[in-house]
Amino acid sequence: MSIKISSVSKAYNTQKALNNISFSAEKGQIIGFLGPNGAGKSTMMKILTGYIKPNEGSVLVDEIDVLQHPLDAQKLIGYLPEHNPLYSDMYVREYLQFQAAIYKVDKCNIETCIERVGLSTEAHKKINQLSKGYQQRVGLAAAILHNPKILILDEPTTGLDPNQLVEIRALIKDLGKDKTVLFSTHIMQEVEAVCDRVIIIKKGEILVDKTLEELKKGNLQNIEVTFDYNIEEQFLQKLPNVVSYKNNYDTTWYITFESTEDMRPVIFDLAQENGLKILGLNAINKNLETLFREVTS
Incomplete structure (x- = not known):
């Protein structure tokens, strides 16, 4: 196991x-480590x-205790922090x-890393002469320099x-083929x-830890429906397996269900029973952004 985090807590x-x-x-895993601002x-x-110590818990990197x-x-770690610290007056x-x-x-590793991150045309410059994007590449080159x-x-x-x-x-x-990457x-x-696994945290707690494929195969489905006139929320409450609903604009609603069954026929039948016409009925493909909002909102 490359990384093992056990019962870690930290308070400021x-x-x-x-x-x-x-x-x-x-x-060989590339893990997307996600969460809203301030999630931890x-x-x-x-x-x-x-860099800092937890109040409780243990942290192992390739069986080495990071705290001890x-x-x-x-x-064993290459680290590119959010605010990339560089000596800007250096070449x-x-x-x-x-x-x-x-x-x-x-030092022969330097040229290999420069080429690998696409810095060859800028390597003769001072860091303060580089764009933000190229400065990020310098930080990434430094992170992988020691393999x-x-x-x-x-x-x-x-x-x-x-x-x-x-x-x-x-x-x-490419780096993720023979390394563990937390991204x-x-x-x-x-x-x-890029990633094959996602961990989502909020307020310092893990909400989701699944492969990307597992997340996309979840039971939640989103449907956008447009009726021929405004309806009351009580109408939507009659629908089975409803998780949430939102009036997007005018007579269009965005409804989330928890079910493996396609819920569009259910909406259609309920509309017919109540004398409503459906002007539009679309299943919204779930992407990670949708899943992220559902989990963290």
Whole structure:
């Protein structure tokens, strides 16, 4: 097991950032670590890297106790924090040489990493001359320089243009073949494109820990229906298996059901029984963004 988090809790004064969090991850997994702002994502990542300590619980990285042996654990981890800390007055190669010296790795790795993250055309510049997107690439190059077993990426695609996004997605997927990657982002499309497992937390607690495929095969279904005139909410309450409903605009409603059965015929039958006409009836394909809203709202 590459990562094993057991019953981890962390509080800042009276505010609990993490509440009895447990999960594990294996080599070859790319995990989307998701949650609304303030959910505790960055706190968990900082604990995993040994940057801060939890109040309770244990953290193991490749069977090494991060709390007892933080330096040994950090040798196995590549970390790109949300606010990428760089020495902006250094040249790109100079900065990576500095990082290589810290990790005591062969400097020949530098050119390999520069090429791998797509920095070759910018490597002769000072970091403060680079765009935000290229500065992110410098941080990513530093994170993989020592060939870590585990990659922790906190908002790694911030500042990248659409072309750069495609390149970094491909790189993360490639890295995930022989590493464990924990990947935090607010962009759900990134998770769908890159990750094979999703952990969603809210207020310091895990709400969901499933593969992306399992999430998409869930029982929740969303249907948008337009009637020929305004109806009362009580009408929708007659429908079986209703989880929620919302009046989007005019006579159009967005209804969520929990059922494996296609609920569109049920809506149609109820409308007929009550003398209503249906002007539109569509099943809304569930994407991760929809699932995220359903879970965290």
